[in-house]
Amino acid sequence: MTPLFEELRERFPEQIRSIDEPVPDQVTVLLSGPDVTEIARHFLSEYQARLVTVFAEDRVKAEAVFYNYYLFDRPGDTAWVVLKAPIPADHPSFPSLAAELPAVNWQEREIQDWFGLEAAGHPNPRRVALHDNWPDVHPLLKDFPLDTVLPLFEGERHVYRPAYGEGVFHIPVGPVHAGIIEPGHFDFAVAGEPILYLQLRMFYTHKGTEKLFENIPIHRAVFLAESISGDSAFSHGTAFCEAVERAAEIEVPRRAQWMRVILLELERIANHIADVGAIANDVGFVIANAHAGRIREMVLGMNEMLTGSRVLRGMVGIGGVRRDWQQAQVEAIESTLAVVEREFHDLVVILQASHSTRHRLERTGILRPEKASMLGVVGVAGRASGVNLDIRRDHPYEAYRHLSFSVPVYQAGDVRHRMKVRIDEVAESVQIIRSAVSRLPEGSHRAPAQPIPPDRCALSAVEGWRGEIVHWVRTGEGNCLERCKVKDPSINNWPAIVEAVEGNIVADFPVINKSFNLSYSGTDR
Amino acid sequence: MFKILQKSFRVGTATADYPRVAPRLAEQYRGCPEFDFAAWSDARPAAEACPTGAIAVSDHDGARQVTVDYGRCIFCGECEAASANGAVKMSRQFELAVTTRRDLVLTAEYTLRSDGSHAELKSATSGPAVEEPGKRIAEAIEDLLGRSLSIRQVDAGSCNGCEQEIVALNNPVHDIERFGIHFVASPRHADMLLVTGPVTRNMELALRKTWAATPDPKIVVAVGACGISGGIFGTNYASLGGVDAVIPVDVYIPGCPPRPEALLYGILLALGKVRQRGGSHSR
Numbered sequence: 001m002t003p004l005f006e007e008l009r010e011r012f013p014e015q016i017r018s019i020d021e022p023v024p025d026q027v028t029v030l031l032s033g034p035d036v037t038e039i040a041r042h043f044l045s046e047y048q049a050r051l052v053t054v055f056a057e058d059r060v061k062a063e064a065v066f067y068n069y070y071l072f073d074r075p076g077d078t079a080w081v082v083l084k085a086p087i088p089a090d091h092p093s094f095p096s097l098a099a100e101l102p103a104v105n106w107q108e109r110e111i112q113d114w115f116g117l118e119a120a121g122h123p124n125p126r127r128v129a130l131h132d133n134w135p136d137v138h139p140l141l142k143d144f145p146l147d148t149v150l151p152l153f154e155g156e157r158h159v160y161r162p163a164y165g166e167g168v169f170h171i172p173v174g175p176v177h178a179g180i181i182e183p184g185h186f187d188f189a190v191a192g193e194p195i196l197y198l199q200l201r202m203f204y205t206h207k208g209t210e211k212l213f214e215n216i217p218i219h220r221a222v223f224l225a226e227s228i229s230g231d232s233a234f235s236h237g238t239a240f241c242e243a244v245e246r247a248a249e250i251e252v253p254r255r256a257q258w259m260r261v262i263l264l265e266l267e268r269i270a271n272h273i274a275d276v277g278a279i280a281n282d283v284g285f286v287i288a289n290a291h292a293g294r295i296r297e298m299v300l301g302m303n304e305m306l307t308g309s310r311v312l313r314g315m316v317g318i319g320g321v322r323r324d325w326q327q328a329q330v331e332a333i334e335s336t337l338a339v340v341e342r343e344f345h346d347l348v349v350i351l352q353a354s355h356s357t358r359h360r361l362e363r364t365g366i367l368r369p370e371k372a373s374m375l376g377v378v379g380v381a382g383r384a385s386g387v388n389l390d391i392r393r394d395h396p397y398e399a400y401r402h403l404s405f406s407v408p409v410y411q412a413g414d415v416r417h418r419m420k421v422r423i424d425e426v427a428e429s430v431q432i433i434r435s436a437v438s439r440l441p442e443g444s445h446r447a448p449a450q451p452i453p454p455d456r457c458a459l460s461a462v463e464g465w466r467g468e469i470v471h472w473v474r475t476g477e478g479n480c481l482e483r484c485k486v487k488d489p490s491i492n493n494w495p496a497i498v499e500a501v502e503g504n505i506v507a508d509f510p511v512i513n514k515s516f517n518l519s520y521s522g523t524d525r
Numbered sequence: 526m527f528k529i530l531q532k533s534f535r536v537g538t539a540t541a542d543y544p545r546v547a548p549r550l551a552e553q554y555r556g557c558p559e560f561d562f563a564a565w566s567d568a569r570p571a572a573e574a575c576p577t578g579a580i581a582v583s584d585h586d587g588a589r590q591v592t593v594d595y596g597r598c599i600f601c602g603e604c605e606a607a608s609a610n611g612a613v614k615m616s617r618q619f620e621l622a623v624t625t626r627r628d629l630v631l632t633a634e635y636t637l638r639s640d641g642s643h644a645e646l647k648s649a650t651s652g653p654a655v656e657e658p659g660k661r662i663a664e665a666i667e668d669l670l671g672r673s674l675s676i677r678q679v680d681a682g683s684c685n686g687c688e689q690e691i692v693a694l695n696n697p698v699h700d701i702e703r704f705g706i707h708f709v710a711s712p713r714h715a716d717m718l719l720v721t722g723p724v725t726r727n728m729e730l731a732l733r734k735t736w737a738a739t740p741d742p743k744i745v746v747a748v749g750a751c752g753i754s755g756g757i758f759g760t761n762y763a764s765l766g767g768v769d770a771v772i773p774v775d776v777y778i779p780g781c782p783p784r785p786e787a788l789l790y791g792i793l794l795a796l797g798k799v800r801q802r803g804g805s806h807s808r
Contacts, residue, residue, distance in 0.1 A: 131727045148762045175731045178710035180678045204727045205682045208763035223576035230686020293696025294539045308555035314601040521684045
């Protein structure tokens with residue numbers, strides 16, 4: 001326990017009931033009531049901390065309260081701090097932080113939708129996840145059965161904020177989009193070409209994932225975690241396994257830790273290469289996308305050779321990985337990686353030689369650093385806008401603590417720099433994989449299966465290719481979970497797109513959107 | 526410009542000639558599991574291990590019915606690991622698309638021992654009718670030379686895993702345009718809806734409207750375990766399950782996600798149907 005917590009105790013003697021560290025580097029501060037406003041302010045201003053996520057849990061049956069959890073990350077400290085605020089079941093309300101902290105806008109409204117807890121004072125308290133045709137239900141309450149069949153319901157229609165003025169009109173887009181992408185609704189208010197204001201409506205792909213986690217045994221839930229966002233199957237799967245491993249104090253063998261690092265970086269490389277190609281494609285540089293697609297196929301072939309799946313599914317498991325590698329497979333990583341590195345380098349040279357591409361990407365879709373940090377933007381989009389965060393470096397997991405690598409950070413915040421972050425990261429990932437291959441220890445690839453003890457809580461964070469993924473679990477009886485909270489980086493980053501498109505022309509929206517490349521399914525779950 | 530041309534010449538042709546030539550699969554590739562029902566001494570561990578309920582057992586009067594549903598299978602390999610005697614083996618088979626949902630379901634009936642393991646296999650359906658991959662498809666392509674197919678892809682709630690592989694159909698390696706097939710931006714321009722699932726409650730209306738906006742004759746292809754059956758999500762308060770719970774489906778493509786060749790196989794299989802249906806409409 002550091003002096004920091006002594007100070008906290010002295011400063012907030014009334015509010016703080018206890019402080020403990022049930023899992024190494026995960027400090028839980030139990031509060032006496034639902035109001036976290038003052039302590040949160042203190043964390044944000046005094047410690048320059050960042051509010052990573054806020055979520056709730058129904059403990060009414062066990063403890064007669066709900067809990068809200070506020071997860072903070074303090075720069076320079078590898079320990080996470082969780083404020084745990086009880087909310088009495090007979091007065092289901094908590095003070096909203098959204099007016100001061102726009103980053104929690106959607107997440108607080110999710111708590112309202114899922115649990116029926118009121119975010120008192122929220123500037124826009126409308127439903128976010130449950131659409132117009134949902135009756136008044138709160139699916140994450142424990143007494144709401146997973147397989148409830150809800151009758152069709154004629155709700156109030158969602159109203160988008162109107163825009164007025166001469167020549168001002170709205171362009172509604174989606175949920176079914178023109179490209180091969182996920183569903184969501186965008187309402188553009190435009191004045192001729194420039195975008196005045198973009199409103200988003202998400203949660204079209206909400207499929208009850210967090211509720212489902214509470215209803216299936218953990219060994220099946222690993223596969224559910226792989227289906228939170230299919231492009232991050234291995235990252236989400238690993239985040240889930242790590243949370244359970246920490247809760248149950250399962251030690252992952254060293255070999256498995258290094259294997260996980262290699263696969264996490266392969267996922268990053270495959271997605272970054274695809275995005276670099278897709279960004280070029282969206283400004284008409286089709287040949288670059290063709291090369292990117294071709295190079296990506298090489299990486300997917302490597303994935304298949306290492307895991308049996310092109311997209312790394314069915315590999316990660318509680319306690320390690322499901323399949324070990326032969327020496328020949330490990331050697332094949334190096335040879336294929338060398339080809340991928342060379343081909344990607346050639347692609348980057350071609351891209352950089354194209355001045356017209358550069359003109360389209362530069363100063364397009366600018367997300368200013370101050371906006372980025374205010375909105376809690378993470379990952380690639382954050383690093384392109386001055387947010388110097390990388391979980392691999394700041395809260396090292398698996399074998400990352402033994403690796404050194406640089407984290408590219410830029411201040412410009414335009415499409416070009418979101419692409420540049422990706423280009424730089426591919427190079428870093430290649431080096432990380434090389435280093436991991438050369439240091440891959442012998443030994444077991446998976447800890448022996450063991451029963452998961454009930455009523456343990458733990459969180460995990462993984463730097464997926466898109467950004468910070470957080471899972472938080474409470475284990476239950478019979479190898480099941482009581483609760484699994486999933487935070488995909490996309491939930492932080494969607495509101496940043498609203499900022500980034502303002503003043504840009506509608507025709508640049510696709511490339512701006514692509515430069516963020518957020519997951520709808522990860523957001524909606 | 527010179528660099529671009531130089532690179533293109535150096536790379537040459539990247540396109541793989543599927544389905545004429547079988548794809549180069551890694552030795553480790555996992556296709557669907559195959560079942561030796563006679564050698565299977567107990568299906569319960571596999572059913573317990575299966576994350577999506579693709580393997581199910583129901584016991585009554587000293588007998589057991591085992592069903593295997595490739596429409597739920599995610600090819601994870603847990604059933605193989607949980608079964609003794611090599612009764613369940615992961616194959617390299619991915620050409621699994623069918624036009625009838627029940628063709629994806631196998632059943633076997635056993636008498637039981639007192640410990641609940643299998644005594645004797647009484648009956649079993651054979652594996653899914655996998656057609657000679659090359660032949661029928663090659664014929665379909667021949668017939669279709671000179672015409673084109675427009676596909677509108679609809680994500681009705683997927684995790685985006687299937688979308689990744691559908692996008693890959695457009696890369697130079699899989700290059701779906703060599704068949705005259707292309708993806709279009711509106712259902713009004715489409716002959717085929719390629720739908721991933723599970724269909725969520727929040728997407729149901731959009732899917733119905735998209736289907737209604739697609740001109741007849743149209744075909745619907747359900748993609749992936751979730752598109753076929755709801756997959757690991759099944760049906761719940763937010764998920765309606767497979768695509769055919771909402772709109773009629775002509776072809777089902779198993780996989781999680783189906784690899785691009787599996788998608789191509791399913792789409793080309795559906796093309797036979799386009800002709801059939803188009804013909805009957807024009808008559």
